[in-house]
Amino acid sequence: MRELTLIGIGTGNPDHLTLQGIAAIRAADLILIPRKGKDKADLADLRRDICARVLDGETAxxxxxxxxxxxxxxxxxxxxEAWHDAIAQAWIAAADPSAHRVALLVWGDPSLYDSSLRIAARLTPLPRIAVAPGITAVQALCAAHRIPLNxxxxxxxVTTGRRLRETGWPDCADTVVVMLDGGCAFRTLDPEGVTIWWGAYLGMAGELTASGPLAEAGPRILDLRAAARARHGWIMDVYLLRRAG
Known part of the structure; x- marks a missing residue:
């Protein structure tokens, strides 16, 4: 592996792929696709579908x-840390030694709450790393609700559900975007004066959105989230909170 390109593929819609990302897929000798178990098989299917569309019948x-x-x-x-070490070894084991240009399709964008760049730095010998940026879940959320981010x-x-739950609302901003929140940390906040915009499966056919005052929309989001997770076996969601300044 002489070159590894991390390609941001957006949040589930193949139309999110940029022209730079398309060129990187076509230039790759080998494309790595992770499997995350049967419950998340459609995530691998999406990556295969993107490759099939971009390569247009060519053998990938x-x-x-x-x-x-x-x-x-x-x-x-x-x-x-131990998990990242294991993933780096999985990349090495999966890559054909004859493939000099390897590509990995990354959900969203490699720069935001994704560890692909940190994992790539653990590869030995270290290949040349290139990045084709993608649309983030934050951008897709704001687009779905037709709201400005700031x-x-x-x-x-931008923070995680774990940090919001442990430290509460940060003092530095009245707008907070929360990612990686399997525990719905918004439930720990005082809802007075807070509005929430939530989205799941953004960009996909089964996209779900909800918004409103936190006191009213919060319980509705919990119900939507539980039903969607039971139906799909997995969920990727993100939300934006804004309090009155």
């Missing part, structure tokens, strides 16, 4: 691999 060299599972017990950061001249913060 695709190598699939089983994504290692993170140990959720014990120290969080230590578990993540108030005029005001900052916003």
């Amino acid at each position: 060299r695709i190598a699939e691999f089983d994504l290692p599972i993170r140990d959720a017990e014990g120290d969080y950061l230590g578990g993540v 108030e005029i001249g005001a900052p916003f913060l």
